[in-house]
Amino acid sequence: MMLQVEDLHVYYGAIKALKGINFHLEKGEIVALIGANGAGKTTTLNTLSGILRARQGKIHFLGEDISQTPAEEIVRKGIIHVPEGRKIFATLSVMENLEIGAYTVTDKGQIARNIEMVFNRFPRLKERQNQLGGTLSGGEQQMLAIARGLMTNPSLILLDEPSMGLAPVIVEQIFEIIQEINDQGTSVLLVEQNAQMALSIADRAYVFETGMVTLEDEAHKLLENPLVIEAYLGGH
Amino acid sequence: MRASTATSKSILLEYIIKRRWLGNGLLILVGLFAVYRLAVELINNPILFFQQVINGLQLGFVYALIALGYTMVYGIVRLINFAHGDVFMVGAFISFYGVTRLQLHTWVSSVFPSFPPVAAQIIGAVTVVLLAMVTCSVLAFTIERVAYKPLRNAPRISALITAIGVSFFLEYFGALSFVFSPNFITYKRPFDVTTWYLNKGGIASLQSGQAIPPGSVIFSNIFVIIVISSILLMLALQYIVRNTKVGKAMRAAAYDKPTARLMGINVDGIISVTFGIGAAFAGAAGMLYAIAFPQVFFWMGIIPGLKAFVAAVLGGIGSIPGAFVGALIMGQAEVLSAAYISTPMRDAIAFSILIIVLLIRPTGIFGEPTREKA
Numbered sequence: 001m002m003l004q005v006e007d008l009h010v011y012y013g014a015i016k017a018l019k020g021i022n023f024h025l026e027k028g029e030i031v032a033l034i035g036a037n038g039a040g041k042t043t044t045l046n047t048l049s050g051i052l053r054a055r056q057g058k059i060h061f062l063g064e065d066i067s068q069t070p071a072e073e074i075v076r077k078g079i080i081h082v083p084e085g086r087k088i089f090a091t092l093s094v095m096e097n098l099e100i101g102a103y104t105v106t107d108k109g110q111i112a113r114n115i116e117m118v119f120n121r122f123p124r125l126k127e128r129q130n131q132l133g134g135t136l137s138g139g140e141q142q143m144l145a146i147a148r149g150l151m152t153n154p155s156l157i158l159l160d161e162p163s164m165g166l167a168p169v170i171v172e173q174i175f176e177i178i179q180e181i182n183d184q185g186t187s188v189l190l191v192e193q194n195a196q197m198a199l200s201i202a203d204r205a206y207v208f209e210t211g212m213v214t215l216e217d218e219a220h221k222l223l224e225n226p227l228v229i230e231a232y233l234g235g236h
Numbered sequence: 237m238r239a240s241t242a243t244s245k246s247i248l249l250e251y252i253i254k255r256r257w258l259g260n261g262l263l264i265l266v267g268l269f270a271v272y273r274l275a276v277e278l279i280n281n282p283i284l285f286f287q288q289v290i291n292g293l294q295l296g297f298v299y300a301l302i303a304l305g306y307t308m309v310y311g312i313v314r315l316i317n318f319a320h321g322d323v324f325m326v327g328a329f330i331s332f333y334g335v336t337r338l339q340l341h342t343w344v345s346s347v348f349p350s351f352p353p354v355a356a357q358i359i360g361a362v363t364v365v366l367l368a369m370v371t372c373s374v375l376a377f378t379i380e381r382v383a384y385k386p387l388r389n390a391p392r393i394s395a396l397i398t399a400i401g402v403s404f405f406l407e408y409f410g411a412l413s414f415v416f417s418p419n420f421i422t423y424k425r426p427f428d429v430t431t432w433y434l435n436k437g438g439i440a441s442l443q444s445g446q447a448i449p450p451g452s453v454i455f456s457n458i459f460v461i462i463v464i465s466s467i468l469l470m471l472a473l474q475y476i477v478r479n480t481k482v483g484k485a486m487r488a489a490a491y492d493k494p495t496a497r498l499m500g501i502n503v504d505g506i507i508s509v510t511f512g513i514g515a516a517f518a519g520a521a522g523m524l525y526a527i528a529f530p531q532v533f534f535w536m537g538i539i540p541g542l543k544a545f546v547a548a549v550l551g552g553i554g555s556i557p558g559a560f561v562g563a564l565i566m567g568q569a570e571v572l573s574a575a576y577i578s579t580p581m582r583d584a585i586a587f588s589i590l591i592i593v594l595l596i597r598p599t600g601i602f603g604e605p606t607r608e609k610a
Contacts, residue, residue: 087492092491
């Protein structure tokens with residue numbers, strides 16, 4: 001098992017955001033976390049990547065408990081978090097954003113190969129490599145955020161709302177790319193409001209409600225589950 | 237079309253109602269008057285004017301080195317590090333002891349007597365400045381760890397007040413007789429001063445006791461050293477910030493700390509490095525300032541520190557080119573007002589610039605509108 005989360009409790013001050021979350025992810029899987037705003041999906045990702053601290057519970061990654069590991073160390077263990085809202089370094093060029101993505105990679109040859117690899121996957125970024133990150137369109141920024149995440153050759157990539165604020169045709173592209181990344185061996189933990197898209201590419205999914213997991217199943221079964229259809233797929 | 241005229245009309249109306257035109261108009265009048273006065277002085281006595289510009293450049297470059305530390309630290313932790321001027325003072329004292337106690341400026345000629353004397357002198361002076369820079373870096377690194385890092389998540393005002401406390405600590409700790417000294421001390425330069433004069437006949441060196449020939453501008457090797465070493469340091473900084481991994485990490489962390497951590501950047505380490513680099517520049521500035529005005533004193537950091545702070549605000553705090561441009565403007569403003577208005581007025585004018593900038597354009601020349609971030 002690649003990732004196992006056990007009884008995770010996270011607080012914002014006195015407010016309890018996660019009330020004992022359990023889930024797991026096998027190597028090579030795409031697992032989606034779906035649910036409404038404020039259900040705790042982003043909080044979960046932030047805790048996995050070390051930006052937030054769990055008050056209680058364990059996060060096992062490749063057999064090691066990382067719940068108390070600082071964010072900058074977790075990156076070195078092979079988890080990369082592509083945050084909500086993309087969080088491109090707007091004052092750095094596209095190329096510099098990628099170089100910062102490879103901050104933990106010490107081998108210069110490896111960095112050059114990875115830049116080549118992401119430029120092959122995202123030709124638009126190659127065209128715009130000298131532009132400032134802040135001048136890119138929303139879709140390009142999302143591509144840059146994913147590309148930046150791939151610069152460390154992660155074994156697990158956490159994607160937070162990759163479809164947020166993007167035109168449907170761009171969303172299609174982004175999800176194709178996620179599928180490709182997964183086909184090449186990277187496991188994906190995907191947080192999405194767009195449950196339809198998320199379930200269409202995921203292997204399994206967990207439904208979050210007010211800080212708890214209320215439902216878990218294989219993605220294609222959830223797509224047909226009346227409760228899920230009613231609450232998250234617009235009732236059709 | 238109609239909509240746009242309506243908006244411009246209402247903006248104009250608002251402008252008149254809020255009486256912004258009063259402030260801006262007054263400022264433009266003051267600016268025009270200053271330009272007019274300077275133009276008259278330039279025509280009446282161009283030699284005196286150019287002499288002042290040279291003096292202003294010398295001062296401005298020293299301010300630039302100090303202002304860089306303010307602006308870099310502000311850029312990454314949003315803290316006005318009021319102890320920065322006192323780090324500059326420590327740099328001046330360390331270089332003083334490097335010359336008087338350790339005789340570092342002569343080590344080359346005493347170890348390798350056959351070494352060419354000019355090169356030996358340059359290496360010696362560089363050794364002294366490196367000692368001051370390294371000491372100041374270590375000092376700032378310690379200050380950051382002890383005083384500022386524990387307050388990283390506290391309200392900003394706490395860190396600001398702490399910075400003022402650190403500033404007082406450095407001043408009065410330095411004033412202790414077993415640390416530095418409570419008295420003014422004459423600074424011993426690590427080299428002899430040579431003065432040149434420049435006029436229509438070209439450049440020639442001024443012999444000691446020789447009167448300055450009429451119609452010439454004078455400058456010394458101090459001016460040359462300050463300008464060259466400041467430019468070299470600033471090019472080095474530009475290189476570090478633009479091209480190195482640490483520099484890119486500094487810019488990333490200045491923009492967004494949580495995301496920088498997600499990239500594997502140790503943000504606390506990068507903040508320490510930023511403090512260290514800023515302090516190294518202040519240390520170098522301390523030595524250059526003491527060479528230009530050969531006297532060291534435990535309060536010597538206050539006024540240059542504040543003026544460099546004004547320079548950083550004028551240029552747009554957080555912006556490195558802004559600090560440089562702001563400092564050159566401050567140097568000129570100070571020297572020209574001392575020459576053409578009155579010497580005691582120069583500080584009043586320097587700080588009036590701060591007030592005017594904060595009133596009219598708080599983001600400074602190169603500043604972007606501030607983004608409030610967590």
